[in-house]
Amino acid sequence: MLGYGFIKTYNKAIDGSKNSTNENRIWEQYIFSLKIGRTLMQNRFRLEQRFIQRSTNDVFAQRLRYFARAIIPVKKQKDSFYQGVFVALQDEIFMNIQNKNNINNSFFDQNRIYGAVGYRVNSKFDLEVGYMNQYINGIMNDVSNNIIQMALYTRFLK
Numbered sequence: 001m002l003g004y005g006f007i008k009t010y011n012k013a014i015d016g017s018k019n020s021t022n023e024n025r026i027w028e029q030y031i032f033s034l035k036i037g038r039t040l041m042q043n044r045f046r047l048e049q050r051f052i053q054r055s056t057n058d059v060f061a062q063r064l065r066y067f068a069r070a071i072i073p074v075k076k077q078k079d080s081f082y083q084g085v086f087v088a089l090q091d092e093i094f095m096n097i098q099n100k101n102n103i104n105n106s107f108f109d110q111n112r113i114y115g116a117v118g119y120r121v122n123s124k125f126d127l128e129v130g131y132m133n134q135y136i137n138g139i140m141n142d143v144s145n146n147i148i149q150m151a152l153y154t155r156f157l158k
Helices: none
Strands: 002-012 018-037 039-053 057-075 084-098 110-124 125-136 145-154
Touching: 057 110, 084 125, 110 145
Parallel strands: none
Antiparallel strands: 002 018, 018 039, 039 057, 057 084, 084 110, 110 125, 125 145
16 A cells, blocks of 8 residues: 655744644555454554655655554454454554654654554444553653544445
């Protein structure tokens, strides 16, 4: 799979001034899924080419992301999981692989860990509510964001 993203980040400097950074991102990814017992696992490897526009200088960097997600049905099902309550657990790690000195001087960039409770309405829709902790390895200081998330997932091609 191939994709593109435009990301605008708003920053607040130590002196209180505000600025923004624009990033154009091209990415390639590979996703594979498997079933382990009654747990459904999804794995994603993504390579990103990042074109970051800063007020001082433009930066090109590459980053690798690995994402793993498990869906665990609460109630045992005979065949496949088509409907019911589930627990979702996921983690995504971001690793700088080119020009890390222009990002945060570290191979490790950020991590997003997530846990949720959801309901599979049918084979096409899931509803989910959960908590995510996003840890960002910053240039001058690290950031930890606590996020409550509600999501609707669709599977139209299944």
